[in-house]
Each structure stands twice: as structure tokens, then as C-alpha cells.
Amino acid sequence: MPLPLYLLALAVFAMGTSEFMLAGLLPDIASELGVAVGTAGTLTSAFAIGMIVGAPLVAALARTWPRRSSLFGFVLAFAAAHVVGALTTSFPVLLATRVVAALANAGFLAVALTAAAALVPPGRKGRALAVLLSGTTTATVAGVPGGAVLGTLFGWRATFWTVAALCLPAALGILKGIPTNRLTAEATGGPALRAELAQLTRPRLMLVMLLGALVNAATFASFTFLAPVVTGTAGLDELWISVALVLFGAGSFTGVTVAGRLSDQRPGLVIAAGGPLLLLGWPALALLAHQPVALFALVFVQGALSFALGSTLITRVLYEAGGAPTMAGSYATAALNIGAAAGPLIAAATLGTAVGNLGPLWASGALVAAALLIACPFRTVVEAGPSAEVRQ
Template sequence: MPLTLPLLALAVFAMGTSEFMLAGLVPDIAADLGVPVGSVGLLTSAFAVGMVVGAPLLAALARSWPVRSGLLGLVLVFAAAHVLGAVTGSFAVLLATRVVAAVANAGFLALALTTATRLVPPDRAGRALAVLLSGTTLATVAGVPLGSLLGTLLGWRVTFWAVALLCLPAALGVLLGLPARAAREDTAGVPDLRAELARLRRPRLLVVMLLGALVNAATFAGFTFLAPVVTGTAGLDALWVPVALVLFGLGSFAGITLAGRWSDRYPGRVVAVAGPLLLVGWPALALLAEEPAALLALVFLQGAGSFALGGTLIARVLHEAAGALTMAGSYATAALNAGAAAGPLVAALALRAGAGPLGPPWVSTLLVLVALLVALPSRRMLTAARAVPPGPGTAGPGHPAADPARSPERL
């Protein structure tokens, strides 16, 4: 794998840490800025909305930029937003920085997803995506607990500074690892924006985007409200919450690694195995939550299954959006973050309706069930061999990835 990929993953790690870290910083931010805890929760919503809107918007605006300049500019804007957030005393300004950071995050991820598949041969595209997305899974394993620890020991502002500093080696990696090309060379052969947007009228693309959103909604519905299950239903001390989060993160890292190895050759099999396991796993977690050992084991397994399935669906979105060279990554980003925003919202409604701490896992169960019902009549498209649009690093006719007759899984 090119060295550029791990450095891009470092930027994704910083951005993922920023997205998830507020869960442990809300009380401190509320006390420091003199606002209600409920209002601080808007910071999370603002980030999610910024991600959904920012992915297609930035991808469209960046079409005329060289790839290196676009990625470098976005990671620097993301860092600058965190510097401003670290020094401001205004909640309104902090809220605005979260939106700006989310838009930059979405744009970076959309460009990086597309770039990752163009840095490697077609038959290694899934593994390249796994390396890139490992930044997100490592954020849940290490970034969020460390951010929470920094916030507890040194104040929430130090965590914002730490995220900004993490962006600097990532920016250097983009600067040194990607070739400097003229804008017209980078965009040579790029289809018209209307033609790329027209891909959204393809039912196959819309189906896999919907599946990605539903699976991610299920994941974040259960993950966001894991703490009340650990401390309430299981009766464990609050110190076990970061342990559970780390286990989920370790599972997600294992899942995205497996998806990277199998999603190129056997995408249908990953979906066929991971989907039903998730459908069994979420209700099992709810029913066995009073047993700490079972709960913690299931947290790991659900993290693995969720990210194995989610990573495979990202690859399928890029496959179905083949031809949308600059917008394909934004379609995947927007779909996943729509799920990340909707899942916790539905889970919160279940909590308010009196479902208790176990309401979110049952919401996750329902969302996975809906996803499988949508996938069932569309299963043939989920077993199609991965196709990579023509571009740098893609195969011509006769390559196994470009020749359906030689593909490992055929329609």
C-alpha cells in the first residue's frame, strides 16, 4: 500500500476523534461556557448536519481543484476550526466551528475515498478503503478515550488543541505523498457535474446508499447510548464505560479489516453473514445486558459486524457510482452520516417514550431488520464484482476487475 494511505488515515483518525469526542466533554463545556448541558448536545447535531451537507457540496466545488490542493486545504481548515474552538469563550462561535469542521471533514473524506481507490490496482481497492477507514475505527479505540482523559485532566480545550495538532502530520503526508498536478491534468476526463449527479437516479445506487444509511443508523443508535446500558442495566461502575467503548472500537477495527480483505472478492458473502449476525446480536445484547461478561463480548461482536457490513456497503456505493469520479465518495459519506444523525435521534425518542436503557439496542435491531428486508430483493447487486471507473491505477479490458466473465462473483 502507498505510504499516502496511512497518512490519509491519520487525518481520518483526527476527524473521527473530533466527531465522537464530545460524548465525554459535554459537562465540562457546559460549565465553562455557562450553557445548559442540553444545549451543548447541539454541537453533535451540528456536526452531523455539516457532514451530510458538506460531502456533496465540497465534492462539487472541488472538481476544478488538484486533488492534493483540495485535500491539503480541507485538512488545514479542519485544524483551524479546532484552534478557534479551543480559544473561544462563545458557545455560538464554538457551534459555528463545529459546522465548519464537519463540512471540511465531509469534503476531505469524500475526496479521500475516491483518491484511495485510484492509488492502488482495482483488485486492492477494498483493502485501500479499509486502511483509510481504519482511522475512524482507531478513533473509537484510542482517540475518544484519550480525548476524554485529556479533557478530564487538563480541560476540554486541550482536547481541541490535540485534534488540531494531529492534522499537521496528515497535512504533511498529503503534501509529500500526492503528486503535484495541474488542475486541468487532475480533472482531465472528469464527466460533467450534471452527468455525475444523474447517477443518483440509478435505483441500484440509491438502494446501496439506503442500506449504508440504515446500517450506520443501527450502529450509532446502539453505540451512542451504550453507557446507560453498562452503568444501568449491567450495574457496572462508570469506569467500565470506556472499557466498553474500547471493546466496540476493537471490534470495529477487526470488522473493517476483514471487510478490506473480503469485500472486493466476496461482497455478497460479507453481507449475507454480517447482516443476520447483527440481527441476532442486537436483541441478544438487550436480553443479556444484565450479565456483564456477555454484554462486553457482544459489544465487541457488534462493533465487528457493524463495521464489516458498513465497510462493504461503502465499497458497493463507490461501485454503483462508477463514472462519478469526483462525487462518488461524497455519496457514500452523505449516506453514512445521514444514518449517523438519524440513528441516535430515533434511539433518543425510544428513551423518551419510556423504553429505558435497552430501548436503543431494540431500535438497532429494527433498523437492521429493515436493512435486510431492503437488501433481500436486491441481493444480486450485492454479489456483483467490484468495478472501478477508468482513471489512474484502474485496469483496462481483460483485467479480472474489469472483465465480468473473470470476476470472482458474477451477477
């Protein structure tokens, strides 16, 4: 894989850390800025909504810009939003910085997904996507727990400063390492924006986007509410939450890496093998969560299966959106973040039921079941190889 892919992954690492880090910082933010914890929780929602809306919007605005300049600008805007967030004493301003950061993140990821696909030969998009998403999975392994430690030792503002600092080497690397001649947008030879948007009327593309969103919703439904399972159901100390998060992140990194080697030529194998195992894993985790050893083992396995299946489906989005060369990344980004926004909302609704803390785990199982039931009649679509990349 070319070096520029790893430079993009570094920026994705910083952005992934920012997206997930608030879970451990909300109480301190709420206390210092004088708002309720529930109100502080809208910072997470604002980021997710900004990602969903921003991916296609910003990608459409930036489609005629040179990709290196776009990526560099998005990283700088993301860093600036975190500097303002670290300095402000106003919750509305902090909320606004999360929206700006989400828009920059969405624009960056949408362009980066398209750029990553352009950096590799045809038929290797899955490998490129695996490298790019390794930034997100590494964030769950190191960035999020590290942010929690920084927040505990030095306050939540230190975490914002650290994320901003991480953006600087990423920006410099993009500026120096991304070749201009290979990553410029098609000025006149590419399809018009209306033609690219028309790709969204293709049932095959909408199907794989829906499946990717459902699997990602299942992933974030349980990941968001993993802490109460560790401390409540398993009865462990709060320090073990970081262990569970690291194990989930390590599993996700493993899943993305393995699936990246299969998702181009053999996506059907990943889905046929990983889908049923993922479906069985969530209820198994709910039933065995009171046993710490089983809990931690299954957290790792579910992280691996979730990201293996999810990244394979998102790779399918890139192939099916081959007729939208500048917008394909935004469609993949939107699918990911619709799931990331919907999953926690669905999971939260289960917390007040009889199953309590285990509700999100059962909700994840139901979401995966829905994805597999939808996918079964359309196996030829989700199992298609690179030959299905463009169908006009």
C-alpha cells in the same frame, strides 16, 4: 497498500476523534459556557448536519482542484476550526466552529475516498477503504477514550488543542507523501458535474446508499447511548464506559480489516454471513446487558459485525458510483453521515419507553432488520463484484 493511504488514515483518525469526542465533554462545555447540556448537545447535531450537507457541496466545489491541494487545505481548515474552538468563550462561536470543522471533514473524506480508490488497482477499492476507515475505528479505540481522559485531567479545551495538533503531521504527510501526478482531477476528460449528479437517479446506487445509511444508523444508535447501558443496566462504575468503548472500537477495527479483504470480490459473503448475525446480536445484547461478561463480549462482536457490513456496503457505493469519479466519495460520505445523524435521533426516542436504556439496542435491531428486508429482493445488486462498477 501504498503509503499515501496511511497518511490519509492519520487525518481520518484526527477527524474521527473530533466527531466522537464530544460525548464525554458536553457537561464540562455546558458548565463553562453557561448553557444547558441539551443545548450543548446541538454541537453534535451541527457536526452531523454539516457532514451531510458538506460532502456533496464541497466535493462539487473541489472537483476540479488537484486532490493533494484539496486534502491539504481541508486538513488545515479542520485544524484552524479546532484552534478557534479551543480559544472561544462564546457558545455560538463554538457552534460555528463545529459546522466549519464538519464541512472540512466532509470535503476531506469525500475527496479521500475517491483518492484512495485511485491509488489502488481496479478491484481493490474495498482494501483501500478498509485502510482509510481504520483511522475512524482507531479513533474509537484510542482517540475517544484518550480525549475523555484529557478532558478530565486538563479540561475540554485540551482535547480541542490535541485534535488540532494531530492534524499537523497529517497535513505535512499529505503534502510530502501524496503524489501530484497520480491525484489530480481530470480537467477536461472527465464527465461534467451534471452527469455525475445524474448518477444519483440510478436505482442501484440509491439502493446501496440506503442500505449503508440504515446499517450505520443502527451502529450509531447504540454506540451513542452505550454509556447508560454500562452504568445503568449492567450497574458498573463509570470507568467501565471507556472499556466498552475501546472494545467496540477494537471490534470495529477487526471488522473493517477482515471485510476489506472480502468486500471487493465477495461482498455477498460478508452480507449473507454478517447481516443475520448482526441482526441477532442487537436483541441478544439487550437481553444480556445486565451480565457484564456477556455485555462486553457482545459489544466487541457487534462492533466487528457493524463495521464489516457497513464498510462493505460503502464499498458497493463506490463501485456503483463509478460513473461519478469526482463525486463518488461524497455519495459514500453522505450515506455514512445520514445514518450517523438519524441513528441517535431514532434511539433517543426509545429512551422514554418501557425498555428505557435498552431502547437504542432494540432500535438498532429494527434498523438492521429493515436493511436486510430491503436487500433481500435485490441480492444481485448488493452481491455484485467489481464488474458492476460502472453501468451507464
